Structures are given as C-alpha cells and as structure tokens.
Amino acid sequence: MREFDLEITLWDVIVDFFFAGLYVYSIFIMVSYLVLSAISFSAVRKYLRKRSFVNYNDILNTTIAPGVSILAPAYNESATIIENIRSLLAVHYSDFEVIIINDGSKDDSLQKCIDEYQMERVDFAVHQQVETKPVRAVYKSKNPAFGHLILVDKENGGKSDALNVGINVSKYDYVTCIDVDCVLEQDALLKLMKPFVDETDKEVIATGGVIRIANSCVIENGRLAEIKVPKNFLARTQTLEYIRAFLLGRMAWSHFDGLILISGALGIFKKKIAIEVGGYDRGTVGEDMELVVRMRRYMRDENRDYTVGYIPDPLCWTEAPESWKILSRQRNRWTRGTIETLLKHKKLFFNPKHGLIGLLSYPYWFFFEWLAPLLEAFGLTLFFLFAITGLVNWSFFFLMIFLVYGFTICFSVLSLLIEEVTYHQYKKTKDIFRLLQVGLLEPLFFHPFVVYAAVKGNIDFILGKSNWCKMSRKGFAAKAPAGLKGIFSFFAFFKKLVPKSGKKVIGWTRVAIGVLIIAIIAFAFWFYVDSESSRNSYKLTELIEGTSNDGTAKRERRAIRVPKPGQKAGAEDFIDEAAEATAQTAAEVDAKGLRAIDSIAKAKIQAARDTSNKREKSEKTKELEHLAEVVSNKVSKSISSDENESSSKQEVKKEANKAPQPETKKAEVAKTQAPKTEAKKTETPKKSSKAESKKAEDGFYVIAGSYTDEKLATKRKVELESSGFKAEIVPSNEKYRVAYQRFNTKEEALALREKLISDENIDGIWVLTVQ
C-alpha cells in the first residue's frame, strides 16, 4: 500500500463515471456519425453511377409496370388541399390512383374537394383488411380527367387510422404514403418503384426517399420550379439538418440493409406485407417507423429473404415548421413515436435472431436517438448543479463544449461538401454561405431547443400524452418571415432587436451575430484559461492567507475547492475525515501533483487542528497529524528535487538547441516521487528567471507563504516581522517563499511548525528543504 492510498467514496466513483461516460459516449457517437457519413458518401456515389445508366422513361411508357396507390391523409387541410391534390395527380407514372382520406376534418376540406373535383358518392365496398374507424363515404369524380382520384370520408382516428383506410380502399399491390403538404419530384414514384421491380435476390418490402425542405422554394403548378435556401432561420437550419440526416445517415443504414425508418412523408410499401402485419399501428404517433420495424420483424420471423430500399435522390419537398412552437410539437411527436416504437419492439434489443436490426440498428436508435437528448439534458443539468456547488471541472466542461461544437461544425460542413459533390442542389455560392452560417449557429440555438423538445417528448410520453399535436401549415405560397426573427422571438430579451415583420435583416447582420456569439464563448474560454493559470500560481498563497486571517475553514475551503485541470471536483471535502480519498485521488490524477500534495498537507494540518480544538487529542488526531507530517516531508522532498531539477535544467537548457534532450536520471527519480510534475518542470516561463537568479541558503525553512510576485512576498515578510517573527524571503522553484526562520536540521524546523500550529493557532505552514 502506498503512503497516501486512501478510501475512494461512492460519490467519487459516480462523478468519475459521469465524466468519463460523457466523453466516451460523445466520442462514440461522433465516431459513429463519421463512419456512417463515410459509408453514405461511398454508397451515394455508387448509386449515382448506377443511376446514370437507368432510363426511367422506359418504365413510364410501358403499360405493364406495377400500379401504385398513393395514400394522402388530410385533416383540416382546407387551405392547401386543392393545390396539393393537383400536385399528386400530376405525378409521372403509368398506373396509379390517388386516395385522399379525409380524417374527419372539422373544416371544409371535404366539401372543397367535392366541389373542385366534381366528386360523387359511389357504392364502394371497402375491404376491411385492417381494422379502422368507420368509413362514412367514398367519392369518385364524375370528370374522367380525375379518374385516378378517390376521396374517402371517415371518422377521425388519426393519421395511422387514415392510412389503414387507404390501404383497405386501394386496389394496387403497392401503396405509397405521402403527406398532402409535400411536393413530389416528377419521377419520384418511378425511382421509388424501381427497387420493387429490379431487385432479383430479395423481396423488397418497402422503399423510402429523401425529403428536402421546400420553404422559400418556387413552386409552380404543384411542381418545384426553383430551389432556394429558406429565408427563415429555423427552416434553413432544418434544411441543413435534413441534408445530414437523409444524405449522411439513412443512406448508410440502407447500405447495411439496417434502415428502420422510412419517412412518413414519402415511402412505398408492399401492401400484402403491410396487411399481413396488421397495417399501421393506431396506438403510436411514430407510425412510419413502427410499421417498418414490424414488417422487418415479420419477415425475419417468417424466414423470408427481404430488403428495404432507399433512394438518396431528393424526391419529396416538404414545408418545415417556421415557428419554435410548431417545431417543438413536431420534435416532441417524433420523440414519442421513437420511444413507442422502441418499447414496443424491445425484444429486438441486441437480439442476434434479428440480425443487423437487432444488433446494430435498434441499439443505435436506442442509444443515439432516444437516449442522446436525455443524456445531453442530464449532462447539462449536472454541470449546472456542479457549477452552483462549485464542483465543476471547467477544463472538462469547456473541452467538452468545444469538442461537440467543433464536431458539429465539421459534420455540417462535411454534409455540405457531400451535397455539393453529389446533388449540387443549391447552385448559388451565397446559399452555401447561408447554410454554413446556420451550421455555426445551429449548435447554439437550434440544437438546445431540439433537445428541450425531445426531453419534453419523453416527459409527455411518461405522462401518457399520445395526441398528434396540431401542425399548422402556411402553404408554399405564403411569405416566409424574415431572417433571425425566429431566434429573437425565442429569446425574449432580444425582442427589441426583432425587426418588424417582413423587414429583411441583411445576411451580414446574422453573420456578425454568429461571430459575436462565438467570440463571447471564445473570450469566456480565454478568460477561464487565464484565471485558471493565475489561480494555479496563487493557490498556495490563498490557502495560507486564508487560514492565517481567521483560522476558519471557510476561506481555506474556497481556496482548495478550485479544481485544477484534471483534479476532480469535490476536493474540498477532504477536510472531513471521510473525504481523504478524494484528496488522494486528486493528487494522483493531478497534472501538477506537487501542488495537490501541498494542498493535502495543508488540509490535513487544518483537519488535525480542528479535531484537536474540538476534542482532546484522540488517536485519530494523532494519526492525522502524523499523516500530515509525512505529507509535508514529501512536499519538501518533492520541492527540493524540483529545485534541483530546475537548476539542472538550466544547465541542460543551454545545450537544448543542439538536439532534443532525453530525460535525465534525476528527472526520472523526481518523476517517481511526484509522478505528475513533469509537465510543470518542462516549462520555464520567462518571468521566473528573476526568482531563480537568487539562491537560498541551504537548510530547512518553515514557510509561511509562497508568491510569484516579489512585492507580495515582501509585504508578507513585513507582516510576519511586525508580529515579532524573524522572517526572510527564500526564492525557490520559481516562487518567492516567505519563511519564518532557517534551521540546519529538519527536526528543529518541524518543531517550530508544530509550535506555530498549536500555540499561535497558525496553520498552512510547511517545511522547505533547500540543499
């Protein structure tokens, strides 16, 4: 057992585990993102090469291509339904039907459709293959031009129920679910259908496509005429987010055949399998993901070879929420949907029977989609609590923040690069700058909000909230609110800066705000570095001064409490008996072990003194005092060796320019005594040269303070002398140490120290050996 091995408390273990866990988790998630993006990039390039040889018109012209039923549930979509149906009817495909399912809308959506498309009620025998709420009526158009259109009116039952009705009404073997507020690319269905008719080795059960943000894009006659980066900050951020998710994430999962989410906005399913598994789950708000997982499970259970296809081409353009409120609802719903699906299929968790889905996809979703925001929120809360209680390891905090921020920016830029070299959707260089701008701001504004919404989703899930939440749409024709208004409205205190609605905030203002925020963070970090560096220099001084003033532990605690880089939070507790282990661990892990040991010595002395004041000198007190003495000796030795090392280093340094200097034997010895002092020793700041130039006389000094500034040391010396002590300044180890007296033997020095501690009620003193 080593001299300072002390017990480690449970709290230490928890805090250690927390910090280490956070780093490991973060690094793991980042590495996984990088791996996925590398795979995605390779897969997209491969796909694009293959696609260049596909002639979609061949299939478009043929009459024997498989038919597709397009299901579009609508609930209170009166504002946009006519335009959206027109867009769906204009889709390029040889054999299809469009089924609009009015899910008990309270507005005039149904009547509008009936009037606009000349619909009439027909005797449609709905095949109840999947259980649904009752269907009130089915309508077909009297106008042959709208022969592809079917309108179903049903009782309100949610999106899943509406889609199930669509499945029951559909006549084709393939069903595609499209949000009515989406604009499809003309060849979207052709591309999505291709895997079903082109795959020869496996049965394709579903295909999904890429969704992009259509805000600010020019839509003409239900078609995308011009692609633009959204003007609204929130929508623009989501543009970047969607690029990352669809281009870098899902493509990789598809490459592994591990994709478990096909966006509800666009996906084609093999109707037969969807019916066999019971259709969409009506008890979840994440019906899209749940159906894919259930279909996969079913196919696996049935031992059928299957796959889920994915088309990385942008096929569907959707309207992203432009207000924080709606975004919050959307993310809240997504979170609840994910939780519901994951819990419903918990048997998949690390289940080798389900292959890649069980071993990789499901755990990934569990750890990185469900738990990530929770852990992030938990981590931030803990940091906040630690900050209040003074336990924050700021080095760790800042490094963590910068690591995450740096990675997020890097990942965003990487996604922009991949978008650039693959699809090149945003032609203007200005657009790329705009996306970069949100890439810089997103981690500061958007991401915390998304985390908040996800946490709220978790809470709502626990509270049993299961509604879909209203998602009001403006329609593509609506004018987007200008610039950063969204951000400002999120932060009420910025409200005065909010420009009036419709007034455009120039791009440079946004850039300037972004730069300003980054500068503030950088400044905070710099300030911390600066103060930390100073604090390390003056730590001992604070300690001694604190105790000599009033003898209370309060100020001393504050001095010790400030953790140094690598020193764990909670070190102040070593004044209590039970916390000795913390201090010891701190000493072990400290990069500047010498100072830590120093602190321990002072603390133990104080502890011993406190104990002795309160009670008679018990065995424990004696033991503590003995321990303190040992510590003090160790410090003395360490400092002594430190000094020797410094002087030898001075000599060695002269030859340092010739070649890299290997570690000297002496340094190795010093290393064994104070393992973490290397880093400190290797640095030779210029300011210390003055102190080093003065040599102290050999002997043993009882030190009352240590200063980097000679003036402060002199002041202290005067203080001591005015109190009747004989005092002198001992330059040592880059410091000006104020000593009471010099002794030739160590015993004499120790005796004075003991005397000062017990009689004069002065503590925080130690013995310095100069040889």
Place this chain on the structure above:
Amino acid sequence: MEKFLEYFNNLQFAYKFVSIIIMGLLLVSIVLFVFILLARFIKNRREKRFNAHCERFEDYLASLLFNHNHDRGDVSYRSMISKLKLELKHPLKRKAFKKTIFALHTSILGASAKYLEYVYFDVGLHNFAIQKILKGAWYEKAAAFRELSEFYVVSKVEYIRVYTDDQNKELRNEAQFACVYLLGVKGLDFVPRLKNIISEWQQLSILEQLKKVRREDIPTFIPWLQSTNFSVRVFALKLVTYFNQLEIIEHIPYLITDESDKVKIEMFYCLEALQIDDYNELIKNHYPGFSFDVKLAAIKTLAEIGLKDDQYFLFEQAALEDYDIVLQASYALKRLGFNEELQMFKAFENPFNRRIIQHALDERI
C-alpha cells in the same frame, strides 16, 4: 498566447489529446469549406470551358453536316477529321465532342444521322470506347457500351456480348441493351444462356428497346420456355406476347404446372393478350391448386378470354367469402356481359358479397 500555451502544457494527456482533436476538427471544417468553394470554382470554370468546346464542336459538326455533300473521301472532310482527331486527344475536348455528337445524333434521323455515325467512327472515338471496355471500371465500360450502340458500331459487338451475363448487374444490363440495339431481335441470343436472373425492370426496358428495332429474324422462343432460369421463361412469354408468336402457342399451356408463380401469371397474360381461349378448361381444372395470386390472375384472364360456359365457374367464385376473389369474379362476369345474371345473383347473396358485387357493378368506380 503565452498563457494559453502554459495552460495547454499543464493539461493532462487526455485533455491535450481532446484539445488537439478540437483544433483538428476546426481546421478540417475550414479546409472542407474552402474545398467546397474551390470545387465550385473549378467546376464552374470547367463547365465554362466544356460549354465553349461544345459550342465549337457544334459548329464543326453543323458545317460537316450542311456544308459538305456527305462524302467521306472529300478533302475538306478529311482535313476536318484530322483536325478533330488531334483535338480529341484532350480528355475534356473528347468529352465535349461526345456530348455534342450524341445530342445531335439523337435529334436527327436518316442520312444525316448516318453521316454522324461515320464521323464518330472516323475520328476514332470507338477506339477510346474499346480501350475503356478492355481496361476501364464497370461504369466506364457501361458508358462505352452505350456509346458504341448509339453510333451503331456493330463491328465491335463481340466486345459487348461477353458482358451480357456479367455478375455486375448494371454492366450486364447495359451490355444486353447494347446487343439488342446493335443487332435488333438477333441481339437477344444471349437470353437462353443467362445464368443470372433478368429483372422485371430489365425485361420491361428491353421490350421498350425492341420497339425501336426492326422486327426481322425473330428467333423461336420454344427453347427459352424450357430454360432452367425462371426469369428467362417469364421473359420468353413476354416476347411471345410482344411478337404475337401464335405458332408456338401449343407449347405455352404446359407452363401451367410451372413451379414459379410468376411464370404461371405471365402465361395467363400471354393467353389473354393473344386471345387464346382453347385452354380455359385447363385453367379451371388446375385452379384449385393455384396460389392466391395465381387464382386472381386466372380469373382476370377468364374475364378477357372467358366463354359462356365459364360463367358457372365464375359464379361459383363470386359466392365465396374472399373479397378479392368475389370482386374479380364479379368484374369478370360483368366483363363477359352477365350483368343481369349478376344482379339476380346478388339478391340471393349475403350482405358481404352483395356489397362487393354492387361495387363491381357500379360503373363509376
């Protein structure tokens, strides 16, 4: 900076490592962003140059097409070809020339199109294509197949034919297209030898391709119908339908016992398309042994080629309690003109079937 370095030097190894990673990430971000801008710049510049070359070549080809008498022995033609040959050594110019001549070739027909094929051949672009076939990556080979087929370089078809059953699906598909394009129906001779499955998509695409070629020397598809590859049998049935091969129709009904449902369904489509009603009894006899999908296909076929006698079978099906079967049988009866009988039949049926029959009878649906 000094303080920062001091702070950095005092950090633990792990912290130093993370700090370096952060700096690395930020540096990579900057580099990547610069790369994006640079890539854009280079791409735009390249595109400009490319478009300029295209415009120039367009002028060349236009002058060749319209200012010459399409005589390949003409001196000015020879000199222009020599000039082009020199220019086309440059990859970007070659690419621009290919794009221009491709666009022109697809937009014109007749003698001018033929003349462009000669130009393509004379400037030696086919040699570059052959080089790609011999040494290039799969996508370069596939592009070369497309190029050679577009310009009817029939003499080089053997280079392409060897890839018609390649393991790489895209390469195989392109080779099959090219063969059909270059040799017409004769180009289909790779089909019976296929070991790989020919996908539904590829079958449809080849059929579309066949529309563009001359219908001569149509091979007999009988051996194809006996292929061990089910996709070949399906494709053969599609070809029989496409080429109206009534003379081999007696070989088709045997496929009713085929192990593949896809073959059976295709066979029904074939009988339906060729309006062969001689095998209705055979279909009805085998009907109970069919899978659900095949049963539906059989009823649909009977709707098109059914005779008066088939109504009893169809009414039998309409009385069942399976929605799809009842609906298809009702549609079939309606199609065969048994509307009145169906109305009467409906009255005696249970509400479930009655609704389905009513659905089938509703003309608006």
